[in-house]
Amino acid sequence: MKQKFGLPVTLENDGKCTALGEYWQGNLRDKPNSGAIVLGTAVGGGLILDGKIRAGAHLQSGEVSFMIDPAQTQRIVMGDQCSAVKLINQLAKHFDLMDINDGKTAFKYLEERHDLIANQLLVAYCRRVASMILNIQAITDLTNFVIGGGISQQPSVVATINQEYDYWLEQYPSVRDTVVRPEILAAKLGNSANLLGALYLLLN
Numbered sequence: 462m463k464q465k466f467g468l469p470v471t472l473e474n475d476g477k478c479t480a481l482g483e484y485w486q487g488n489l490r491d492k493p494n495s496g497a498i499v500l501g502t503a504v505g506g507g508l509i510l511d512g513k514i515r516a517g518a519h520l521q522s523g524e525v526s527f528m529i530d531p532a533q534t535q536r537i538v539m540g541d542q543c544s545a546v547k548l549i550n551q552l553a554k555h556f557d558l559m560d561i562n563d564g565k566t567a568f569k570y571l572e573e574r575h576d577l578i579a580n581q582l583l584v585a586y587c588r589r590v591a592s593m594i595l596n597i598q599a600i601t602d603l604t605n606f607v608i609g610g611g612i613s614q615q616p617s618v619v620a621t622i623n624q625e626y627d628y629w630l631e632q633y634p635s636v637r638d639t640v641v642r643p644e645i646l647a648a649k650l651g652n653s654a655n656l657l658g659a660l661y662l663l664l665n
Contacts, residue, residue: 471663475655476523477514479609480507482658487649492605500610503540539593545612548586555579568615583621591625599640609648619647
């Protein structure tokens, strides 16, 4: 690419770019210790530590998809458990939609119909995401997390993740009394966060 266009080129993971974009112009601005969780086909992640993106020794820091839950009887990593696409497929099948990837209609029905089973699917999903954030928080001690990916634009998703984060704190009082709770918000820049993050990386 450098040779073809005669311009400087950088390459970075989309989860890290989302964190950088939000740190530059979004809900992580002026938050030098913060993180991004991107919910999509799997789960992307990016950590801002002391004002810099954490790359890691092998450029793999923030690969939260590969976290494991030893309580699971099946060998399923967090990328599968917290897949937004999988949740939408489950909701669409429950509502008998023709297109199992029609997330907008699935969430429209979820909010309009007050369906108990659909709500249970959402809560279970958000509880898994919340447990992942809590585990990251116990190690990194961040002030803020943003939730990215198309599903994050549904207000019920981030609200339920916050609700389920507090659920885990109720279950573990020692964690609640020790690990400071971070603020969890939707990514301000939406699906543009990773594009702006890539530009921020290039400019810096």
